[in-house]
Amino acid sequence: MSKKILCSISTKGRYDTTLSMAIQAVINQSKKIDHLVIFDDNDEDKVKDLRDIQVYQFLFNIMNLKGIGWQVIYGKRLGQHHNHQMANTMGFDWVWRVDDDCTPEPNVLENLFSHVTDTVGAIGGSILTPPFSPVTNSSGKIENIYEPSIQWDYIKEKKEVDHLHCSFIYRAGIVDYNLSLSKVAFREETLFTYALKQKGYQIFVVPNAVTWHLRNQHGGVRTETKELFEHDEWIFQNYMKYKDNTIVVLDCGLGDHLVFSHVLPEIRNPVIFSCYPEIVPGDSIAEAYRLFGNLSNFNVYTKMEQWNWKDSLENAYRKLYVWDMP
Numbered sequence: 001m002s003k004k005i006l007c008s009i010s011t012k013g014r015y016d017t018t019l020s021m022a023i024q025a026v027i028n029q030s031k032k033i034d035h036l037v038i039f040d041d042n043d044e045d046k047v048k049d050l051r052d053i054q055v056y057q058f059l060f061n062i063m064n065l066k067g068i069g070w071q072v073i074y075g076k077r078l079g080q081h082h083n084h085q086m087a088n089t090m091g092f093d094w095v096w097r098v099d100d101d102c103t104p105e106p107n108v109l110e111n112l113f114s115h116v117t118d119t120v121g122a123i124g125g126s127i128l129t130p131p132f133s134p135v136t137n138s139s140g141k142i143e144n145i146y147e148p149s150i151q152w153d154y155i156k157e158k159k160e161v162d163h164l165h166c167s168f169i170y171r172a173g174i175v176d177y178n179l180s181l182s183k184v185a186f187r188e189e190t191l192f193t194y195a196l197k198q199k200g201y202q203i204f205v206v207p208n209a210v211t212w213h214l215r216n217q218h219g220g221v222r223t224e225t226k227e228l229f230e231h232d233e234w235i236f237q238n239y240m241k242y243k244d245n246t247i248v249v250l251d252c253g254l255g256d257h258l259v260f261s262h263v264l265p266e267i268r269n270p271v272i273f274s275c276y277p278e279i280v281p282g283d284s285i286a287e288a289y290r291l292f293g294n295l296s297n298f299n300v301y302t303k304m305e306q307w308n309w310k311d312s313l314e315n316a317y318r319k320l321y322v323w324d325m326p
Contacts, residue, residue, distance in 0.1 A: 003094055003116070005109070006172070007033045008087035010080035011100035012041040015048055018101040018214050020055045025103040026096075027063055031110035033096065036068060039083035041075035079183035084192075088172050089306055096169045097189075102127075104167065104211040111209040112169045115158065121201025122193045124168035125209025127151040140205065142194055142243065155207045164193040164203060167211050175199055178235070180293030186232035191239060198243075238291040242271050246321055249288045249298035250274040256300070256313070263317045270321070 007026050011019050019038075026036060040047060050056040050072055063070050075083045087095050094116070096109060112123045127149070135153035138144075140161025149165045166189060175195035181188055197203050239247075246267050250257055257279040264270065264280065272282030288295060296302055303309070304316050 003113075004034045004092045005031075005094045005096060005113070005169075006087060006090060006092035007036045007096045007098060008039070008084055009036070009098050009100050010039040010041055010075065010083040012080075013046075014100045015042075015050075015053070018103075020059065021103050021214075022098055022100050023056075023059050025106075026098060027059065027066065027068060028106055029104070029109045030107050031113055032066065033068060033109065035092070036063065036070040037087055037090070038070070038072045039075045039080070039086070040072055041077055041080065041083060043077065047074065077183070078179075079181065079185040079188075081177040081181055081185040081188040081192075082179060084188075085177040085179065088177065090172075092172050094169050095172045096167075098167050098211075099213070101214045102167050102211050103214065105209075108209045108211055109169070111206065115204055115206050116169075119202050120171070121174065121196035121199065121203055122164055122168050122170035123204045123206060124151055124164040124166075125206055125211060126153065126155050127166045127211050127213050128154075129213045129215045142190075142197075142240070145190065145240075150205055154210070155205050158204055158206045161203050161205055162194055162197050163190040164205070165189055166213060168193070170196065171201065174201070176297050178239075179296055180235050181232045182228040184228045184232060186229045187236040188232075191236065194243075235293055245269045245271040247292070247298070248272045248274075248282070248321055249285070249292070249295050250276075250280060250282070251285050251288070251295055251298065252300070254279065259313050260317050262314055263321065266318065267321050 009022055026033065051060065060070060073086070084097055098104065108125060112125060115123050132152060135148045135150065138147055138150035140150040140159060142162040150161060151165050170193065175192065177188055178191045193203055246269060248267065248270050250260060250273065252275065254276055257274060257276045261280055272280060273285055273288035274280045274282035275285055300316050300320055303320055309316055
């Protein structure tokens with residue numbers, strides 16, 4: 001059975017620079033995508049209708065002729081992680097996330113997808129910003145997050161890693177983007193792909209899949225404040241503090257705690273934050289907010305709606321917190 005592939009591009013401030021290049025590179029892939037979604041995160045006073053701009057008219061017409069579906073969605077201006085989370089839940093099997101200042105070479109999607117198996121969660125190739133210096137001895141391990149990314153050089157051979165950067169394909173609907181991050185979404189790709197790793201899926205970098213990251217200095221998050229990056233680094237460090245644990249947040253009622261208590265023995269190395277510590281012992285919900293910010297990713301009812309859940313609340317908690325691959 002063929003896998004449906006969505007390409008997701010979130011854009012801000014790049015109508016007249018790199019966005020059209022990114023779209024053209026996507027639609028000229030040797031392996032055709034099924035659908036392209038463009039999330040327009042431009043400020044309200046700067047939003048344009050791409051259908052009125054000639055270069056985009058050309059691109060949309062080409063997609064129509066090739067049988068590639070496309071749509072433009074106006075974002076909430078909360079950051080690209082909110083947009084990519086929408087793409088993550090649009091019902092496709094795989095999502096190819098491409099930044100609006102990236103131009104993948106024509107064979108990228110085909111080569112990335114050739115490594116898909118039932119145990120793989122995400123696959124990335126080289127992300128090269130010209131000019132670039134060779135990266136030596138980069139491990140791709142989460143504990144070495146501050147070393148240069150292994151993707152910042154030509155990938156010589158297939159290698160399993162802990163996380164990916166910038167542009168990659170991923171198995172959709174398994175884990176969620178971290179919506180606690182600020183609108184600069186610093187570390188969002190790392191947190192997202194590492195969450196797939198924690199779910200039991202393999203993450204790979206592979207050769208012969210080069211994406212040129214033009215690192216456009218205008219638009220995107222380049223003009224945002226240092227404080228937003230520091231906020232996101234704080235969130236990231238707190239998640240890394242508990243990377244060998246299952247973080248459980250029970251910001252819910254007494255009955256929910258009682259149901260969850262049946263699942264607790266199955267959870268690997270849990271660290272718990274609860275409202276009723278006499279039922280499920282744990283630290284306070286206030287401390288969870290302090291450490292992790294927005295707690296929506298831990299809300300079982302939000303997840304049940306997202307999953308269109310028909311099973312029991314107890315099994316929903318299992319899906320949310322038990323570590324085995326689905």
